[in-house]
Amino acid sequence: MSTTGIQQSPQKPVGGKDTFDTNQLVHSLVCVVVGLAIFLIPPPQGLTPQAMHMLGVFVGTILGLILQPLPTSSVAIIGMTVGMLTGALDVKKAAFSGLGSPSIWLIVAAFFIAQGFVSTGLGRRIALVFLSLLGKSSLGISYGLAAADLVLSPATPSNTARLGGILFPIITSVSDVQDSTPKSDESRKRIGAFLALTANNVNAITSAMFITAMAAGPVVSQLAQKSGVNISWGLWALACIVPGLLCLIVIPALIYKLFPPTIKHVPQAQADAKTELREMGSLSGQEWIMMVTFIVMLILWATGSIFHVNATAVAFLGVSVLLCTKIISWNDMASNKSAWSTLIFFGVLVGMAQPLNDLGVTGWAGKLIANMVHGLPWMLVLAILTFFYFFIHYMFASELAQVAAIYTLFVGVAVAAGVPAIAAALMLGVASGLIGAMTHYASGPAALIYGAGYVKTSEFLRIGLICGLITVSIFLTVGMGWWKVIGIW
Incomplete structure (x- = not known):
């Protein structure tokens, strides 16, 4: 299914x-x-x-x-x-x-790749492996996916590729095994909606933990350097490891409380998964093709920054292989309403966001914020600016667009108010990743998760806001404490 x-x-x-x-x-x-x-x-x-x-x-x-x-x-x-x-x-x-944005077409390609996982049965096999290892509870499965995201994030500069091309097919397959589809509220709430929401918010956390975990990370580093602040890969990773891991522990459990799946304990699923894996036998020819294609794509995504291979080009290389081997067909792609709907709504928003920057709207809003925090203690200034930076993302359709538009402005305001330069640049850089799950148009991964249909708009916005506020608060408290220990301020 x-x-x-x-x-x-x-x-x-x-x-x-x-x-x-x-x-x-x-x-x-x-x-x-x-x-x-x-x-x-x-x-x-x-x-x-x-x-x-x-x-x-x-x-x-x-x-x-x-x-x-x-x-x-x-x-x-x-x-x-x-x-x-x-x-x-x-x-x-x-x-x-915006309709010509490579990031948006990467999302579209991810939908087609997911079709390949389903049509070959490889996605179901991977889902059964996950269930056989972690299938005693829905929460356990969500932590397994979170661990996979964390391991992949340092070497996958595109968070859309990471969630859309690697984890999303597993989520849909696990949900499919449990008869959880977007076709009805009862069905989607069994486990699919919970896993989708958790993966989206976890992806925002991992995107914030490493310079190379999202496309905006290197841009943040470059803009910070132009502002006189040098942030190395190691410093960013060291600064984020403690608050980031805490967020990864807290968020799946929080979503489990706020939006619990109707399937909570699935011990029989674990036994059934092991039995079905034995019955499936060895990999079929199409499964081998799908798996090798997937591994090659993963390697190319992970080394893209080294060999200058574009993530979207890699995704469509994978789609082309699937078309040539008849794992998917053009009719399959043409009938994928989620892919084309996502292309339209996200592409239009990206096209609207750039003129806001070009016409000076975002810069004007940033100056208003600077006037509001003038004269306050620097720790309070940093907190206010970080939360404003978070909320202003309601006006943006990607993390990269916001970084390019206002990151330098906010860092300058913070430093002028007495915030230590490295702390200001790092905190706003981290926030540039955490904003990626707050709305269904906040980032490529968010648009893909929303487009799959498991989560309603009101649910997406509510959980995204709560989780975003919690993760930002953790970095401003536990994170700042850890940064004091390691000498950042």
């Missing part, structure tokens, strides 16, 4: 058309009124009318993604259309630019 290709939000067909109830109408009006209000407000000093127009369109679209008066991709297309018609989005330069 394939868990890919599921629509993100089930609709109620009536005569072949979507219904539009009172709640949807109210939600639509909220999006329009708020977006229009910002659109019409005279621009404050430092912003142009076009900047306010772009901000109004973006906020209205984000509200639409949260309230969902229409399916996610529909909201994104409408938002892009309004932006083009009003002139807020340049049709030639910005409106469709």
